[in-house]
Amino acid sequence: MLSRTADHLYWMARYIERAENMARVLDVTYNMSLVPNAAESEAALWVTALEISGNVDAYQRDYFKHEADEYTAAGVIHYLAMDSNNPSSIYNSLRSARENAHAVRVAMTSETWENINVLWLEFSQFIDQDLAKHGLREFCDWVKARSHLFRGVCFGTMLRDDAFSFVRLGTFIERADNTARLLDVKYHLLLPKQEEVGGAVDYYEWSAVLRSVSAFQAYQKIYSDTIEPWRVAELLVLRRDMPRSLHACFDEITLILEQLSGARQTECRRLAGELHAKLRFGKMRGIFQSGLHEFLDDFVKANNKLGVEVHKTFFSIATS
């Protein structure tokens, strides 16, 4: 298939996934803000949402006009959901997803295209809404539902060819990045307090993290025990049966890259295999010994590098 087509399909899927994850972060942060004493302050709570998406500096640049300015729920919600100047806002992610889809509508089934086109048409109803005041939950639910629908329509209608593989590849590379960032920020933030008490607030905070990746029920089912941070980490890093875990993402990614590479020995395939091996054969104890933060940080970097290699191998073909 055309390199440009593959490129667009891959990014279409990445942007949809990015929007979904952003909605999850917003949703969970908002829920936390309803728990009394969950954070020291409104600012301390909402800045974590910016940290997860790596947006703290940009937010300060755009939103802090006076010295006394603080992180506010209203500001962060607008910035992450609707701000057209924030490249990773839900608005921009969905818009980019739709633009990528529009550029290659030929390469997908008409159901897939219509699904994304309708998503964008429906989005307009939220644009002028003050989400910090009302409707944030509904908005986040809508984004998640549209993302589920997108994956469903791809899965249910697309030919199992390279086009389908690039869509799936985009989904899982983006998801792995998002899960790793979320865990890194939350673990870093919550761990010191865990040593103090392990009381009710911690329960809410960790369950919120789990809920943000739809893992709360899975946790209960697997561990049937109190929520322990190291188990949360295990669930989101090493459990291959947990669909948003890093391991599960790389089960998919390695398989897809094998299919796409065929007989070719590609660097992206090697790199994915290397990361996959760490997740498949790694142990939580070892990861903690050398530091979870270091592990996740390395992972995000390697995953980025993988994206670059995918681009080199499939999207920018040398012509001479």
Place this chain on the structure above:
Amino acid sequence: MKNSTLSFFDEMQLNLADSGDVRDAASVREIYAAYNTWLKGVPHHQLDNKRQEAEMLFRRVGITFNVYGDDDGAERLIPFDVVPRILAAKEWSLLSAGAIQRVRALNMFLHDIYHTQEIIQAGIVPASILANSQYRPEMFGVDVPNQIYAHIAGIDLVRTSESQFYVLEDNLRTPSGVSYMLEDRKMMMRLFPELFRRYSIAPVDHYPQVLLKNLRAVAQDGVHEPTVVVLTPGAYNSAYFEHAFLAQQMGVELVEGPDLFVRNNAVYMRTTQGPQKVDVIYRRVDDDYLDPLVFNADSMLGVPGLLSVYRNGGVTLANAVGTGVADDKATYIHVPAMIKFYLGEAPLLENVPTYELSKADDLAYTLANLAELVVKEVQGSGGYGMLVGPAASKQELADFKLRIIANPANYIAQPTLALSTCPTLVEQGIAPRHVDLRPFVLSGKTVTLVPGALCRVAMKEGSLVVNSSQGGGTKDTWVLQENVVENREPSASSPAIIEEVAIC
């Protein structure tokens, strides 16, 4: 603006002046009789609901059109009218034979003008045509497969009476609109299935298959399994939907200029598995933007080196480079003579009488009668830069006069045609609106026409400008397989009009 001095032929009724309300008129043309009966039984609000439903569906699917220079106009819908234009089998056979004849002659003209130029030597077309900016000297002496230049041609037809059709213009560069012919039909079948049971309407859905067959047929010699692609300027082009639609329907890649590159006298596309050779390019990029090495050097839409490969026979372009010289309005005047010269036949379809303002007599006449005439730029298209005399204000007439005097050769003038009207759903109900008709003629090994056309309708009362860039809408065009009696059972023995074919 309403023009009361002209009377118009209406496609549905013989005489509109008899009655204010179309649906009460007694003298409905026979082919519309069954439709009229049905229409009488449908309340206005129900039709309007259908129109809204169509709009919603078109928006969902993204069947949209961009108007240049209009910032908030990104992705607008072309108005779709739910009342069809109906043509009898007999009418269609004249139109299709005439359009095929015309395209055959135009292709022969293009071959001639880029080779021995016999028609100039015979004194039928003046040598000044070689100075036309649409004449591409780069094409001189270049042989193209099957000597076909205009693989896809849109012939714009208008009607002024029961028996009088005119060719308004030929579109031989990158004519668009066929996707609306196909999508309007799909929409009508969805909205009004009962009408399709009642009428025996010739199908048009196979157009993309015929197109693909033709494109494959014009691959260069020695190519056995030709790879066909559609070349689009990209997602922001006004006709992008159509490019995507045709590529999808034909099952071929939709490429942009940067997806292609030239190597060793061949064109390749960049794929995830490496370069893949391309044999036939159905290009929807204008000549000027095709190859920055030869034409517009700033073009980001084209492929550097494409023309050199093309001239050496390494790839087929459809349409060929340089077809613009044949659909230019200064050349249009000579088409009837071309038909006689190349085919030895009398033209089946007439030209509109045309004044060439490069001629002193024609110029004088035009300037004296500007208020009655339509004046067009010789190389204009899309309804831009034209004057409709009867609809223009005094100031507009005066302004246009100055433009003509400044450069008379840039214009032609024609009498304001009493374009036929067709009943159309508007806010107040059903009302007559002016229409034209663009059938698409496909040339490859054969010259083919599917029985249907883009019918454009001027949605504004009294307006004679049907172009979508000027707010025109579209209608489904029905070619009846026979003249139908109401409530007729579908009969298996009725002769099917699938396509008109002539060997070129």
